[in-house]
Amino acid sequence: MEEKLTKLGYEYDSLEPFIDAKTMEVHYSKHHQNYFNKLKESVKEHPDLIKKDIDEILSNLNIIPEEIKSSVINNGGGHSNHRFFWSILKKDVEFNGEISEKICDTYGSLESFKNEFKEKSIALFGSGWIWLVLNENNNLEIIQTKNQDSPLSLNKRPLIALDLWEHAYYLKHQNKRADYIEDFLNIINWEKVNEYFLK
Ligand code: MN3
Numbered sequence: 030m031e032e033k034l035t036k037l038g039y040e041y042d043s044l045e046p047f048i049d050a051k052t053m054e055v056h057y058s059k060h061h062q063n064y065f066n067k068l069k070e071s072v073k074e075h076p077d078l079i080k081k082d083i084d085e086i087l088s089n090l091n092i093i094p095e096e097i098k099s100s101v102i103n104n105g106g107g108h109s110n111h112r113f114f115w116s117i118l119k120k121d122v123e124f125n126g127e128i129s130e131k132i133c134d135t136y137g138s139l140e141s142f143k144n145e146f147k148e149k150s151i152a153l154f155g156s157g158w159i160w161l162v163l164n165e166n167n168n169l170e171i172i173q174t175k176n177q178d179s180p181l182s183l184n185k186r187p188l189i190a191l192d193l194w195e196h197a198y199y200l201k202h203q204n205k206r207a208d209y210i211e212d213f214l215n216i217i218n219w220e221k222v223n224e225y226f227l228k
Pocket of ligand 1: 056060111192194196197
């Protein structure tokens with residue numbers, strides 16, 4: 030597990046105007062930091078867990094002692110999900126590579142993929158995430174997880190993540206979740222998604 034929260038890797042304003050700098054700052058330095066701090070607090074008496082990356086732990090929930098299980102699922106999920114989310118955001122990246130072929134094979138076109146992703150995002154009730162994942166059969170699926178649950182715990186490998194907690198968009202988009210989803214679909218780092226796909 031990291032000693033300290035990993036740097037964001039780009040400036041808070043890098044995703045303007047799709048995601049505003051203030052949202053990025055609060056989301057990373059307050060929300061994500063808080064999940065990370067609470068995760069570290071939960072595992073501090075468990076050196077065997079501290080040695081592992083959070084993704085490895087979330088991939089096998091059975092290794093988490095009962096007394097800290099819900100905290101690790103919530104806060105470790107919060108850490109892992111956000112770390113992943115930041116990594117797939119970038120402006121002006123062309124839809125390309127093997128992942129573009131796989132998406133077109135599966136959904137017909139990028140537009141149809143985006144439409145299905147949008148529909149499932151709008152349909153999510155309450156707080157959670159929408160994911161494009163590779164499932165056990167190496168097929169693409171768009172799934173939702175509630176709260177900070179990780180697709181890794183369902184044995185699915187994340188390729189794209191969208192944070193649909195209100196804190197991810199409320200400052201800029203207020204109640205207009207559909208606009209946020211639309212903005213998000215403009216800033217997918219397809220190079221990174223392709224990397225995850227080929228891993
Ligand atoms: Mn969030």
